[in-house]
Amino acid sequence: MRSILIIDDEIHTCTLLRKILMKEGFDVDITMSGSTALKMVKEKHYQVVFCDYRLKDKEKDGATLSHEIHLLSPQTAIIIMTGYPDVRIAIQFIKNGAYDYVTKPLHAEQVILLANKAFLYIANVHGNDTTPYSAPSVTSVNAQGKLSETGHVYGISSASKELNQQISLIAPTNYSVIICGETGTGKESVARLIHSRSKRSDKPFVALDCGSLSNELAASELFGHEKGSFTGAINTKIGAFQEANGGTLFLDEVANLSYSIQVALLRVLQERMVRPVGSNIETPVDIRLIVASNENLSHAIIQGKFREDLFYRLNEFTLTVPPLRKRLEDLPLFIETFVKETENDLQRKSGPLSPELLEYFNTYSWPGNIRELKNLIRRACLLTPADSTIDLQILPQDMTDAHKPVHKKVIVLKQADNDLKSIAQQAEHEKIMKVLREVKFNKTKAARLMNIDRKTLYNKLQLLEIKV
The missing domain is CATH 1.10.8.60 (Helicase, Ruva Protein; domain 3)
Incomplete structure (x- = not known):
């Protein structure tokens, strides 16, 4: 039997959760006392514990209690319940051993899904005898039992576990999120996972790649346009903000947006109103914004490519997807x-x-x-x-x-050791090779780091007979 313990000082919360979870076949016990909860955990193994953060117990508050339960039963998945969502506090709970957290008021579907995910987590990580559960958003399960949810594969590495913990923390909130990571790391997959775990999961998820949008096209794609507002606008178009209304808008490679579009984007985020190109009418929008970039936005600010005020507006929470x-x-x-x-x-x-x-x-x-x-x-x-x-x-x-040894030109000093031309060539050769290794032989990044254009780099590679 899958056993759950509910700890909350409000009796109606305990009875409501017990009723919801027992209908799903769970064995549910309740208590309003932290001290009593500890005694119950010592006497009976509970696979999942729902614990109130603001527990009004003179001896055991929610923070202390959840930590002590984790020490007593490390395999128990502890879910913190709070009416005061704070990401910093939630991160501390995760570090202290909590599995996840949920914000009040609680909804039946949300509680059931969270409980089933907790049991699935226990089965995968600890190998407990629990019945696996497939949530509606799960598309496949691989041989090791790790879910591929909305295109996202749960990893077992420490980097993956930390990423998944942070996703669990931020997903239920309405915070804007910046997702950082190299090309191909799965930033859109993470954005979709955040959306699927949010309260907006039944609303649209709209993804827009800003990498190749011109200034005029970006305004149209983001905010929409009226018929005849510019050459080629033969029909009225609804922009991404309105398409995603009520749901989540994901902007990939946001650093590539022009400065003028960044100004317009900042205004929309502040006013929550969209004005299509060529229109005088503003339309209210309710979206959660998630953006991604493989470029360091802090560096882009220093270079004058990204607005600092927009960065701080977006940077309510930052996730880094490991390579x-x-x-x-x-x-x-x-x-x-x-x-x-x-x-x-x-x-x-x-x-x-x-x-x-x-x-x-x-x-x-x-x-x-x-x-x-x-x-x-x-x-x-x-x-x-x-x-x-x-x-x-x-x-x-x-x-x-890429795995073959790089062919280097060995510069032979045919003349004296003080031949400045030869010495300069050798130093240049070593510097170029050092930078190429740092950027995994990405020539575009190497040229940028050395403050030269790609053509100059290619000429130097040819001159120094460096084959990469």
């Missing part, structure tokens, strides 16, 4: 998930990955991160006959070249 090279423990989970997805697409069984290929994956730097891995798995499964072993030979040449 794949820092979460290699998760490789088997990602591989298993992507292989199963590809098998479904191809309608045929794929063979196993060879030990040599898996070893190569664990030593590769993955500059394209999860997106690169996913595309590689799809390519490998397509090109390898059904049920045949997927081997190293399937790797594209650019990937194998």
Whole structure:
């Protein structure tokens, strides 16, 4: 039987939660005393505990109690209930061993979903005898039992666990979120997961890539336009803000928006009103904004590319998605998930990955991160006959070249050691190689760091016979 303990000093909260959860087949006990709760935990194993944060117990408040329960029963998933949501306090609870938190007033569907997710978490992490539960937003479960929810794969690495804890903290709030991370790390997947766990989950999720939008097009895509407002505007268009009304708007590569669009965006966020291009009518909008960037926005502010006031308006909470090279423990989970997805697409069984290929994956730097891995798995499964072993030979040449030693030009000082030209060439060669290694041989980033354009860098690579 799946056992739950409810700890709250309001009797109607206890009885309501007990009624809701017992209808779902849970074994539920309640108490309004922290001291009594500790005695109950010592006498009976509770797999999940709902504990009120503002517990009016002279001896045990909610913060102390949840920590002590965690020490007594580390495998128990503790869910904090609070009517005063504060992300900083919630983070401290997570650090002290809590599994998740929920804000009051409580809704039946929310409580049931949270309880089932807690039992699933226990089954995955601790191997308890619980019945797995698939939430409506779950699309697949891989061999290790880690969920792929809205395209998001739960990892087992410490970096992944920390990310998932922070997602659990921020998702139920209405805070604006900045998601940072390298290209291909899955920033949109994280945004969708935040939306799916929020109170807006039944409303639209609208994603817009700002990376390639011109100034005029960005205004139209974000705010909409009236027919005839500019050349090519042959019809009235609803913008992303209005499409996402009531739900979540995700702006990817937000740093690429022009300065004038940033000004307009800041005004919309402050006024919560949208005026389409060519219109004099303002329309109220209610959205939660999540933005993402693979560029450091603080550096963009210093460079004059991003408005400081907009940054502070957006920066209510920041998440950093770790690169794949820092979460290699998760490789088997990602591989298993992507292989199963590809098998479904191809309608045929794929063979196993060879030990040599898996070893190569664990030593590769993955500059394209999860997106690169996913595309590689799809390519490998397509090109390898059904049920045949997927081997190293399937790797594209650019990937194998990345593992080959870089051919360096050895500059021989044919004349005296004080030949300034030769010494300068050698120093330049060493500097370029150092920067290239730092940026994983990304030439665009290397050129930017050395304050030269790409053409100049290519000329120097050719002159110094550096092949990368």
